[in-house]
Every structure is written in C-alpha cells, then in structure tokens.
Amino acid sequence: MQKIKVEDLVWDVASQETLAKADRECIDTVFSRYETQKNQCKFGTNGVCCRICHMGPCRITPKSPRGICGADADTIVARNFLREVVAGTAAHSDHGRHLVLRLKKVAEGKGGGYQLKDEKALRKAAIEFKIIEEGRTINEVALDLANLFLSEFTSQEEPLKTLKLAPVIQQNIWKNNHIEPLGIDRMVVEAMHRTHMGVDHDYRNLLLDAFRTSLADGWGGSRIAMIVSDILFGTPSPVRSAANLGVLSADRPNIVVHGHEPELSEMLALSVNDPEIKAYARSAGVEGVNLAGICCTANEILMRHGIPVAGSFLQQELAVITGAIEVLIVDVQCCMPSLPDIARNYHTEIVSTSDMAKTIGAIHLAFDENDASKSAKELIKRAIDNFKNRDPQKVAIPSAQNKVIAGFSVDAIKYMLGGRFRASFRPLNDAIISGRIHGIAGIVGCTNPKGRVDEYINILTIELIKRNVLVLKTGCAAVASGKEGMLKPEAALEHAGKGLREVCEAVGIPPVLHMGSCVDNSRILEAVAEVVKEGGLGEDISHVPAVGIAPEWMSEKAIAIGCYFVASGIDVILGQPFHIDGSENVTRFMNEETKKLFNASFHYEKDPMQAVEKVMQILNEARGKLGINKKIERKLYDMKDRREINV
Ligand code: BF8
Ligand code: SF4
Numbered sequence: 135m136q137k138i139k140v141e142d143l144v145w146d147v148a149s150q151e152t153l154a155k156a157d158r159e160c161i162d163t164v165f166s167r168y169e170t171q172k173n174q175c176k177f178g179t180n181g182v183c184c185r186i187c188h189m190g191p192c193r194i195t196p197k198s199p200r201g202i203c204g205a206d207a208d209t210i211v212a213r214n215f216l217r218e219v220v221a222g223t224a225a226h227s228d229h230g231r232h233l234v235l236r237l238k239k240v241a242e243g244k245g246g247g248y249q250l251k252d253e254k255a256l257r258k259a260a261i262e263f264k265i266i267e268e269g270r271t272i273n274e275v276a277l278d279l280a281n282l283f284l285s286e287f288t289s290q291e292e293p294l295k296t297l298k299l300a301p302v303i304q305q306n307i308w309k310n311n312h313i314e315p316l317g318i319d320r321m322v323v324e325a326m327h328r329t330h331m332g333v334d335h336d337y338r339n340l341l342l343d344a345f346r347t348s349l350a351d352g353w354g355g356s357r358i359a360m361i362v363s364d365i366l367f368g369t370p371s372p373v374r375s376a377a378n379l380g381v382l383s384a385d386r387p388n389i390v391v392h393g394h395e396p397e398l399s400e401m402l403a404l405s406v407n408d409p410e411i412k413a414y415a416r417s418a419g420v421e422g423v424n425l426a427g428i429c430c431t432a433n434e435i436l437m438r439h440g441i442p443v444a445g446s447f448l449q450q451e452l453a454v455i456t457g458a459i460e461v462l463i464v465d466v467q468c469c470m471p472s473l474p475d476i477a478r479n480y481h482t483e484i485v486s487t488s489d490m491a492k493t494i495g496a497i498h499l500a501f502d503e504n505d506a507s508k509s510a511k512e513l514i515k516r517a518i519d520n521f522k523n524r525d526p527q528k529v530a531i532p533s534a535q536n537k538v539i540a541g542f543s544v545d546a547i548k549y550m551l552g553g554r555f556r557a558s559f560r561p562l563n564d565a566i567i568s569g570r571i572h573g574i575a576g577i578v579g580c581t582n583p584k585g586r587v588d589e590y591i592n593i594l595t596i597e598l599i600k601r602n603v604l605v606l607k608t609g610c611a612a613v614a615s616g617k618e619g620m621l622k623p624e625a626a627l628e629h630a631g632k633g634l635r636e637v638c639e640a641v642g643i644p645p646v647l648h649m650g651s652c653v654d655n656s657r658i659l660e661a662v663a664e665v666v667k668e669g670g671l672g673e674d675i676s677h678v679p680a681v682g683i684a685p686e687w688m689s690e691k692a693i694a695i696g697c698y699f700v701a702s703g704i705d706v707i708l709g710q711p712f713h714i715d716g717s718e719n720v721t722r723f724m725n726e727e728t729k730k731l732f733n734a735s736f737h738y739e740k741d742p743m744q745a746v747e748k749v750m751q752i753l754n755e756a757r758g759k760l761g762i763n764k765k766i767e768r769k770l771y772d773m774k775d776r777r778e779i780n781v
Contacts, residue, residue, distance in 0.1 A: 138165065144448070145588035146617050148379040148532035152452040155530050161479055163451045164470065168583040180716030181211040187331035194716060203331060211717035212337035212344075213329045215693075218713075219344040220325045222694030225467055226653050227287070227318045227355025229395055233362040234283040236397060236503065240366065241276035246504035247401065248366055250276055255364040263295060276365070283358050289317035294354045300659075301666045303674030304702055308349060311731055313342055313701070315350035322347070341723050345701040345732075352698030356656040363434070363653075367400050370437035370541035370650065372550070372643075377616030379449065380535030381442035382458045383424035387415075387521040389514055390444055390453060391435070392428040393465035394651065398487055398501045399431045401510040402463075403439040411514050418518045428453060429468050430609060430651035437541045437650050446588075446610035446617075447688075448581045454482050457528035460517035465501075466491045468580075468689065481523035485513065538616040539623065540648035542606075544660045550641050559661075559668040561641070562604075566679060567670055569764050570633030572602040573679030573753035574665075576658040577611045578695060579687035582710055588614040590685040590709045593742040595620055598749060599645040602631035606661065609652040611685065620646045655695050658682070659702055672760060676703030676733035679756035681749050685709035685742065696736065705734045705752045707745050712736075 138157055140150040143165050156163050177183040182194035184201050192201030192210075200206050205213075240248050250256055256276055260267050265278045286294055293314040297305055308314045315321045325347050328334040334343070364370075382388050389406075391399040405411060406425045415422050426444040427435055435441040444453050447468055453459055454473060457480045462473065465488040473484045474495025486492050487501040487509075502509045542550075548557040565571040575598050581587045591614040595605055599620075607615055615621050620629070626638035630645040638645050649657045662675050671678050682699040684692050687710055696706045714720045728735040739745035757763035 142586060143583070145586055145592060146378060146534065148534035148617070149445075149449055149452055149587065151530070151532040152379060152455050156452070156455045159455070159479065161455060161476060162472070163455070163476075164448060164472070164583055167472075177716075179713055181214045181713040181720075182207050182716035184210040184213070186213065186329065205335065207717045208337035208719045209335045209340070211714050211720045212340035213334075215712065215714055215720065216325055216340050216344045216347070217329050218690045218693045219347050219697055220322055222690040222692070223318070223347050223351035223355065224322050225691050226351045226359065226694065227322070229466070229653060230355040230359035230362070231287055232395055232397070233359055233366065234280055237276060237362050237366060238280035238284070239504075241273045241280055243273065244504070246502075247507045248397070250365060251368045252365050255361070255369050259361050259365065262299065283362065285317075286354060286358060287318045288320075290320055291316065294318070294350065296353050296357050297349070299357065299663065300353055300702065301663055301674045307703075307732060308701070311342065313346035313349065315346050315354060318350045318354050321350040337717065337720055338723060341720065345697050348694045348697030349701055351694045352656055352659055352702065356653040357659070359653040360650075360656045363396055364543070367396060367438050369545050370543045371546040372539050373437070373440040373541040375436055375440040375442050375538050375540060376535045377443040377538050377613055377621075378535040379445055379453060379456060379532045381426050381444055382453070382456055382531045384458065384529070384531055386420055386422055386424045387460040387517040388424050388426065388458055389461045389463070389517040390426050390428055390459050391431045391463045392450055393463075393469050393488075394430045394467045395465050395488070396431065396434040397503055397506065398463070398465065398510065399427065399435045400438070401506040402514065403435045403441050405507060405510040405514060408511065411511060414515055415518050418521065420518065420521060423514055423517055430653075431465070433540075433609065433612060433648075433651040433654070436538070437543075437648070442535075443538070443613055443616060446581050446613035448583065448587050451476050454480060456531050457525065458531050460520040460524070461485055461513060463487055463513060464491070464493070464496065467691070469493075480528055481520060481525060483516065483520055485516070534617075536617055536619040536622075538621040538648065539644055540612070540616070540621060542643070542647040542649050544657055544664055547643075547647065547661065548664070550643055559664050561637075563665060563668045563670050565633070565637045566665075567762050569762065570602065570637055571604050572633070572750075573604075573681070573756065574606060574662070575603050575749055576606045576608070576655070576680070576682045576699075576704070577685065578608045578652070578655055578658070578682065579684035579692045580610045580689050581614065582686045582688040584710060585686060587686070588617070590742045590745075591615070592618050592620075594683060594685055594745055595646060596629050597743065597746045599625070599630045599634060601746070601750060602634040603749065603753065604634060605646040606649050606658050607646055608649050608654050608658065612648045612650075615646050616648065620644070621648050652691055652695065655699075659698075662702075662704065674703060677756065677760060679753040679760070680704055681752045682706040683709070683745060683749065685745070700728055700734045700736060701732050703732055703734045705737065707737045707739050707748055709739065709742070709745065711738045
C-alpha cells in the first residue's frame with residue numbers, strides 16, 4: 135500500500151490518527167480502495183451505461199448514440215436515475231414498514247418488550263389521521279394507526295394519506311403534475327416495471343416518476359418511520375452527549391451499533407444499565423460496558439438517549455482499527471462489506487443481526503424482535519466476554535471528541551422557541567422576517583472519499599451560520615458538525631452572525647440543530663411546513679427562505695431525499711453531481727425545468743464557498759419575493775481565503 139498523507143483525506147484529527155495507524159498496520163480502508171478504483175468509468179459517471187436487458191450491456195458514445203434496442207442517452211440516463219430513486223425510497227420505506235409492524239404488535243399486546251412510549255405523539259398522529267379516540271383504549275387507537283400506515287404501503291388507487299401533512303399548494307402541485315404517489319409498495323413496483331426493457335422511454339415521464347416515487351419516501355415511508363419511532367421510542371428532545379472516536383472506552387468493553395433500524399439499538403440503550411448486565415460485567419472484572427453508535431443508528435440513540443456517537447459513515451472502518459471494539463453490531467444500509475476483513479486484524483467481532491443483511495466473515499445472530507431484551511443482553515454479554523481478548527498493543531483510541539447537543543424534533547424546537555404553554559414557531563418566523571435569521575439551510579447526507587472527508591460540510595456550515603443562516607442537520611452531516619463542535623450552544627458565540635447569535639442565546643439553542651437520522655429528513659419537511667403554517671413567510675414551502683444541501687452525499691437514499699426536497703419546493707445544492715451528465719435533456723430537466731414545475735430545482739456546486747454564495751442567492755431571492763430583504767452590511771472573516779469580506 136502506498137504511503138498516504140492522512141491530512142489530505144480527512145478533516146478531523148481522530149480520523150487522521152487512526153488512518154495513520156491503518157497505514158502503519160498495512161490495513162486496506164475505503165481510502166486506499168478509492169485510490170485503486172480512482173479511474174472511474176466515464177460511462178457510469180455520465181449515466182449512459184445500460185445493463186437493463188441481456189441484448190446489452192450498451193454504452194452510449196457519439197459514434198453509437200443508441201443502444202441495441204434503440205434507447206438513446208436520455209432514456210438510459212433517466213431510467214438509471216429513476217432506479218436509484220427507487221432504491222433510496224425502498225430503503226427508507228422498508229425501515230418505516232418494520233416500525234409499523236412493530237407498532238401493530240405492540241398495539242395487539244405482543245410488543246416483545248416495546249411499549250407505546252409517547253402517548254402524546256400517538257394522540258397527535260391520531261388527530262392528524264382522523265382516528266377516533268373517544269371511548270377507546272390507547273392500544274385500539276394505536277392499532278388503527280398501524281393499520282392505516284400499513285395501508286399506505288399497499289394502497290392501489292388512493293394517493294397517500296400522509297400527503298395531507300404538506301401545505302395545500304404543494305398537494306395541488308403534485309396533483310396537477312400527476313405525481314401524487316399511491317401506495318409506497320406500488321410506487322416501487324411500478325417504477326421497476328417502467329424501467330424494464332421496452333416500457334417507458336420518455337425521459338420526462340421517467341423523471342416525473344422519480345419525483346413521484348421520492349414523494350412516497352419523504353412524505354410517506356420516511357414520515358411514517360419518524361412518526362412511529364416517536365410513538366414507540368419517544369419524541370426526541372435536547373440531550374447532551376459527545377461525538378468522535380474519542381468516545382470509545384479504554385477500560386470498558388465497547389459495543390458499537392451501526393446501521394439504521396432503531397429497534398435493536400433502542401433495546402441495547404435500555405439494557406446497558408440493567409442490573410443483570412452490571413452484575414455480569416462485575417463478574418468479568420469490568421465496571422460496565424460502553425455503548426456507542428455509528429451512522430444513523432447512532433443518530434437515533436443519540437437523539438433519544440444521549441448515547442455517544444463514535445463516528446459517521448467513513449469512520450466505521452476506523453472505529454475497528456482503533457483495536458478497542460469488542461462487538462460491532464450491523465443491520466441495514468451503509469454497513470461496509472469490508473468490516474469482517476478489517477476486524478480479522480483485531481479481536482473485534484462483527485455481528486450481523488438482520489436476516490436480509492448478511493456479510494461473509496460476520497457472525498450472524500438474528501435479532502429476535504419478539505424477545506428484544508434477550509437479544510440485546512446476549513450481545514452485550516458477548517462484548518463483555520470478548521474484552522479479555524483485547525490486545526493492548528493494538529489499541530490506540532484517539533483522544534478527540536466534542537460535546538454535542540442533539541434531539542431537535544419539531545416539537546422540541548417549538549417548545550424551545552415558545553415555552554411549554556405557547557409552543558410555536560412564531561419566534562422563528564419573526565426572526566426570519568426581521569432579518570435576524572436570514573433563512574434556513576438543511577445540510578444533510580453522507581461523507582464520500584471523493585473529497586476530503588467533512589471539509590465541505592464544515593466549511594459550508596460555519597460560513598452559513600456566520601451569515602445568520604440557521605442550519606438544520608441530519609445523518610452523517612450532523613455527525614460531522616458534532617465532531618467539529620458546532621452542535622453546542624457555544625458555537626453560536628464563537629461563530630454565528632449577530633442576529634442568529636441573539637436568537638440562539640435568547641432561546642438557548644445551538645446555531646446548528648441536529649434533527650436526527652436520514653429518515654428524519656422528513657422532520658426538516660415538517661419544520662418548513664410548520665413555518666408556512668405559522669404565517670408571514672408565504673403560502674407554500676417554496677416561498678420560505680430555505681434551501682437543502684447534500685455536500686458529500688454518496689447513497690441512493692440521498693438521491694431520493696434530494697428529489698423529494700425539490701418536489702416539495704426546496705432548492706437543493708449538491709456537492710457531488712448526479713450520474714446524469716450523459717444527457718443534456720435530463721440535466722436541463724433536473725436543473726431548470728423542475729423550477730417551473732415545483733418552484734425549486736437542483737444545483738451543483740463543487741466548491742463549498744461557491745455553495746455558500748448559491749445558498750445566499752437563493753435565500754435572498756426568496757426574501758426579495760417576500761419583501762423582507764433588508765440589506766445588512768456586515769464584515770465577515772472568510773475562513774478559507776483568510777480575509778475580511780462584506781456580506
Ligand atoms: O442514512 S447519511 S452515509 S448513514 S445514507 Fe448512510 Fe449517508 Fe450516513 Fe444514514 Ni444517510
Ligand atoms: Fe441495451 Fe436497450 Fe437492453 Fe439497455 S435495454 S441493455 S440499451 S438493448
């Protein structure tokens with residue numbers, strides 16, 4: 135393996151230290167594999183490779199502008215794109231389905247250790263979906279809700295009921311463009327059918343279906359996942375914790391959960407302090423166990439229990455390379471198949487727990503949802519048993535970690551803004567109208583070895599809060615901010631512009647709000663819809679000075695998220711381009727024509743400072759249209775160019 139310059143690959147010091155350790159120990163990581171793969175196929179990059187039938191594969195070039203069946207670049211690029219959106223929608227929505235099935239079991243009294251933890255959240259949903267509560271038990275109401283949500287997956291002819299949670303204008307836009315999604319499963323099946331050889335060849339029709347399918351995610355599967363998680367596990371409210379590899383313990387067994395579905399991690403969080411586990415740990419000569427998370431599972435238990443985050447997507451391998459993890463539990467999405475290979479160099483056990491997600495080299499212990507506590511305790515005991523095998527010679531836990539405050543559900547934000555008895559978004563709307571807050575930016579998505587990890591996210595975040603933009607975060611982008619110290623109220627003092635700082639200090643919130651995992655991007659939609667409902671900032675989502683940015687995205691889920699943001703009226707800036715450059719028509723549709731359909735479109739900005747300018751331009755335009763664009767002259771210190779600038 136080539137000697138690498140770790141500072142060029144990753145932003146944070148903990149990752150740099152551990153990557154240097156990997157290099158010394160000659161362990162391949164995502165970064166070295168990226169180097170090997172670096173000369174990436176242009177046909178794939180441009181989206182013009184078609185493998186959909188076995189007359190092919192076909193590749194579009196100037197000399198061969200059509201595939202064997204006659205499909206041109208527009209059809210092939212649009213078809214590939216729709217399939218990516220379908221996969222992203224399926225991933226989020228299947229997560230939602232598992233939760234609804236659990237809710238049904240709990241309502242039927244067969245919860246397997248889970249409960250209806252947040253009755254208020256259940257009642258809120260019952261009102262939203264017109265479920266009669268009077269004279270009925272809480273379980274009866276929950277069962278009706280579970281059945282209603284299950285029918286959202288199977289509905290053949292009715293549009294999703296969850297669409298009603300959006301402002302009426304958005305609903306009408308979807309209706310008029312014939313992209314109101316029907317049942318989620320139907321949308322996924324139909325899109326796979328449309329993209330089969332010889333079906334839909336009109337790139338516009340295919341792309342409209344991509345937006346339709348994405349709506350089945352954002353306002354459907356993801357929204358359902360969020361509502362049901364809150365009912366089963368509690369609506370998040372602000373909680374203190376810490377983030378980065380430094381949260382791993384040097385003297386206790388480390389058990390790290392990685393993946394997405396919150397059922398098992400929730401039970402692990404509840405079980406680590408169980409007397410039986412404490413006694414077991416003592417008998418093994420340790421004080422207790424240290425539970426931490428990676429990726430979105432981390433975000434789930436951080437938001438609800440304050441369990442620390444060991445890292446984001448590109449730190450999963452590094453966490454193992456610290457040599458300090460006894461058991462790394464994986465389930466679905468974003469778990470790298472390389473983990474067992476890396477773990478072989480240490481004593482770490484990689485345990486897969488979902489029957490639909492196995493990896494050669496991992497130990498598979500299927501999670502028994504009907505006796506979740508037993509499964510959780512077995513895994514914790516496994517970590518305790520494995521602690522004796524830890525080789526101190528191989529352990530190097532970086533010290534870096536940062537304090538975070540997370541748990542900003544929409545209800546929590548309302549409560550923080552207005553107090554318990556006047557919980558409302560009014561103060562936020564007023565702050566935006568008065569210009570103390572310039573607008574809202576949702577910075578979301580993954581990390582990607584194509585750039586220096588976390589750099590784009592961190593530069594963008596700090597530059598936006600300097601310019602009085604309130605930043606909402608989810609997924610690995612939120613973890614990046616946690617590691618950087620941006621998720622604590624002090625960040626407002628240190629970095630925020632005057633107006634945003636005043637609001638943050640008055641309310642007691644950080645300038646960057648951690649709203650959860652990737653399915654929780656539906657919380658960002660909920661927040662913007664709430665701003666519309668509160669009044670004074672336009673009639674629909676596209677009027678609100680708000681923008682979405684996915685700086686370092688890599689996953690198909692991020693594509694679905696981007697599409698449902700745009701279809702909901704929120705402009706989206708990508709730091710990584712889609713694989714659509716092979717079709718000018720598709721590119722024009724995504725970047726321009728969508729504006730006419732949804733009042734929002736996609737933008738690609740390679741450089742974070744250009745993205746900052748684009749965000750400000752989009753927010754200024756929205757403020758201008760609302761008639762609230764007062765020019766405020768301020769001096770700013772530009773972090774990248776190291777000079778003072780006017781904004
Ligand atoms: O759903 S942000 S790398 S962990 S895909 Fe994956 Fe991307 Fe992280 Fe969560 Ni979201
Ligand atoms: Fe080639 Fe058409 Fe088959 Fe695609 S569907 S592989 S373009 S023949």
